Amino acid sequence: MLSRIYIKNFALIDALDVSLHNGLQVITGETGAGKSIILGALRLILGERADLKSIAKAEEKSVVETEFQLDNQFKKFFIENDLDYEHQTIIRREILPSGKSRAFINDVPVTLDVLRTLSSQLIDIHSQFETSNLFTPEYQFKIIDGLSENKVLIEEYQQNFAEFQSFKTLLKKLQTQLSESTKEGDYKQFLLNELEELSLDDIDYEELQNQLSVQENAGMISENLAQILSRFHEEEIGILSFFNEAKNKLSKIAEVSQAFSELDQRLEESFVEIKDIIAELEDESENIEIDPEHLQKLSQLDSRLNMMFLKHNVQNLQGLKEIRDQIAGEQQGSAELEQQIAHTESQIQKKEKSLQTLAEKLSKNRKKNIPVFVKKAEDLLKKLGLEKAKVDIDLQLANEYNLFGKENIQLLFQANSGFPLRPIQTAISGGERSRVMLAVKKIIAESDMLPTLILDEIDTGVSGKVAEEIGNLMREMSADMQLIVISHLAQVAAKGNNNYKVVKEDVNGKTQSKIIVLSDQEKLNEIAQLLSGSRITEAALAQAKELIG
Known part of the structure; x- marks a missing residue:
């Protein structure tokens, strides 16, 4: 769980220090207030490229620091990378005035690769413009494998596949050497x-x-x-x-x-x-x-x-x-090369037999759970205002083994009745993407332990009953995970276990962004303002109370 964010000298943020909690954390604020700046800072923790332009005061370094509460499943990672495991682990990224950046885990310098490996298991940031991963085979296999409880099986398969690929690479090298x-x-x-x-x-x-x-x-x-x-x-x-x-x-x-x-x-x-x-x-x-x-x-x-x-x-x-x-x-x-080639070919055959057995088990589990996915997804999409939407998963035998077995996958979608299902990347519209992704995230959350999920305005363009259902859905998801949502919807803000607001203010003639933890009354006022605009009416307050319930 992400328990704290500290940002210093980054874009419009002079200094920001906020504690977060479990459950649904909702961040609101006017457009341009600086919500995207906070996300940009968090992306540095994910190992994305540092930009010198992000430093507000050019003569000082920029710092983004996050604190996570970890469980023992991460101990192996710390041991493998010669790091001290701490239940309260701090990940920090610094951008120096020279333009160089540094990364630290519990104050120990690490490479960006090590940083990415850990942080990618802790945070998943998704915005309304980032649904393209839904179109990738990797993500689609993740959906069905989560439902199929294939985690242990896919790990065993991928270990064998890595060894299989390693032997194939070695064989090619040996054959080249022998040829020469x-x-x-x-x-x-x-x-x-x-x-x-x-x-x-x-x-x-x-x-x-x-x-x-x-x-x-x-x-x-x-x-x-x-x-x-x-x-x-x-x-x-x-x-x-x-x-x-x-x-x-x-x-x-x-x-x-x-x-x-x-x-x-x-x-x-x-x-x-x-x-x-x-x-x-x-x-x-x-x-x-x-x-x-x-x-x-x-x-x-x-x-x-x-x-x-x-x-x-x-x-x-x-x-x-x-x-x-x-x-x-x-x-x-x-002569020894010929012997090595024969031995390597034998190892490849053994690995291929193992892959065949594991791939068949994976495929069997997936096909068994496709109807489960279809029902869950279509039920969620109906709640989200896509009453006629249909989905399916098409698995086809592949010519060669890949990272996920010996089959290719296509997620099929159709928003309107009377039309054939097509690959989702060709069938989905911009307005449908966020809702489909939200439904998928909900399904994954039910079957797999997701990291802290940050949703950035993926509820844009909806209102009324659909907005209410999105809020309910996010609240349900947050029962099993930490869900941080940036939203403009009152219906979503009302469901927050904790609410925050990003505001801009003028400090000594300079615009700065900061984040405020909202009290119950401030939360009520914020929701009413989202409903009625800058002037809060009694009717808006009453409706806000009703939404909070």
Whole structure:
């Protein structure tokens, strides 16, 4: 319930602070007094766009603050949005002189999306010019689902529908990824095969280069080794003979002079080392083999590797391995994509079965309650002066699942007898819209907990008995909800549990709007004035008393 409205520095309002109550709250006032300004301020609470022109004093901020009495059903919203739940919750909107606006829930800054989500569950503002939502499938489903007590069922369906849509979106994304991957798949597989054929993990690149160098220079190596070994082994001037002779002579000197012992030892060691070197050279000489076939294989492998280096723009064998692993991963990713697609398609099928079951239950409940809606609506419209009006709801099977099931809806209407029912948006006149909407709101109020409903002059253009019935209807609606009505009808004002009047006055040469809480006597005078005009007559007072009853 909306329990308080505070407005500061907004249009013609310097400061306004009014408390509201449960039941029927009626606001009256002359045209142009500022009733629409109050509604405009409340629309800021609903998250509508803030206009810098609304600031009366340009150097000060504009503030609209509302206080609501909430029950525990809203706790979940506060928890999900990391807000402190308060039974008395304050929603505030500020427009700064810079033009920026800020929103707060219980003094915690929030985004406009969060503000809208909460306030849309608390206030429903409807004016005589706002009946277009009656023409929307969403609103028409809301009417019949309320009567059909489909609230829990529609919530379950819409949860499944959201998941169904999410899976369909995911499937489309995966299929796109697979399609793009498939376009390059054959070429990438060719590259992968090309790299895998090289057996990169078995190649020692340095050893390959060494073997290739040896094979390419085998003749030169063999020739030089032969010459080296020949020098060592020549009998007359060979190095071994020379070393052996020198070693023997130095040994004799060392026997007689201790000073040469160390040199003798060193020469001995060198002689042993040279013999080892010669032995290894002889082994290597024997191993050197000119193998044209092996050389060709080594050359071909080296050429293929160099070609791969250039092709993949890498500098070494490790770079090729990384490219190979990357392509292998991508190819594996394609296989995983196919698995994900299969799994997602399976989930879609499961969700579709759930949707089918729930949609059939929704449809069954709706069709069962269409006659209930027709009778209620036509009875209310007769009271509201549309004695010949006929209504119906047409449900047709849809090609695809939508947010409300697998059917399309049309609210049908005809104000005059003898003519066929037509979709309401093409059949209803301007004078009938408000009364039809009021009847619909009454039906919804009976079957669903509506938020605070604010009706702005939707009773315009009626009088007499119809006006009396509108007042009675609003009083009935307010028994189960808070109903705030802006009206020019005495018959409606007379039914108010609490009455308020918006007036304009001159304060220090500046026009300002304010709202006055009417006492019982002031309410009587206001109703009489609505009946007789600016001059209140005794007859008008008597009629006002009769209306109040």
